[in-house]
Amino acid sequence: MKTDILNIEDIKHLIDTFYEKVRKDTVISHFFTEVVTVDWEKHLPIMYKFWSNILFNIGEYTGNPMQKHLNLHKKSPMRMQDFQHWLQLFTETTDELFEGINAEIIKQRATSIATVMQAKIYA
Numbered sequence: 687m688k689t690d691i692l693n694i695e696d697i698k699h700l701i702d703t704f705y706e707k708v709r710k711d712t713v714i715s716h717f718f719t720e721v722v723t724v725d726w727e728k729h730l731p732i733m734y735k736f737w738s739n740i741l742f743n744i745g746e747y748t749g750n751p752m753q754k755h756l757n758l759h760k761k762s763p764m765r766m767q768d769f770q771h772w773l774q775l776f777t778e779t780t781d782e783l784f785e786g787i788n789a790e791i792i793k794q795r796a797t798s799i800a801t802v803m804q805a806k807i808y809a
C-alpha cells in the first residue's frame with residue numbers, strides 16, 4: 687500500500703530513485719555526465735532542499751535553477767522532448783512510490799516549473 691509524501695525522508699527516497707533513473711537514462715543522462723559533470727554528493731542534498739522548500743516550506747534552498755538551466759542550454763540545447771522526458775521520469779517515479787495530495791502537488795509543481803523554464807529558455 688502506497689502512502690503520501692509526508693516528510694524529508696520521503697523526499698529523499700523520491701529524489702534518490704528519480705536520479706538513479708536519470709543517470710541510466712539514454713535521452714537525458716548526458717546533460718549530467720557530459721554537458722556538466724554533476725557531483726552527486728553535492729547535487730542530491732541541493733535537490734532535497736529544493737523540493738522540501740516547495741512541498742513543506744522548509745529546507746533553505748537558495749540557488750538559481752533558471753540561470754543554471756539557461757547556462758546548460760547554451761552549452762547543449764535542451765529540447766522540448768528532453769523536458770517532456772524529464773517530466774515523464776519524474777511523474778513515473780512519484781507514481782511508483784507515492785499516492786496522495788502531496789504526490790499530486792509535487793507533479794504539478796514540476797510541470798509548471800518545467801513550463802516556465804522552457805518559456806525562458808526559448809524566449
Ligand code: HEM
Pocket residue numbers: 714717718722724732733736748749750751754755758764768769770772795796797799800803
Ligand atoms: C530536460 C530537463 C532537465 C535537465 C536535462 C536538467 C539538468 C540539470 C543539470 C545537469 C543540473 C546541474 C547543473 C549544474 O550544477 O551546473 C540541474 C540542476 C537543477 N535542476 Fe535541472 N534539469 C532539467 C529540468 C529540471 C526541472 C523541470 C526542474 C524543476 C522542476 C529542475 C530543477 C533543478 C534544480 C533545482 C537544480 C539545482 C540548481 C542549483 O544548483 O541550485 N531541473 N538540472
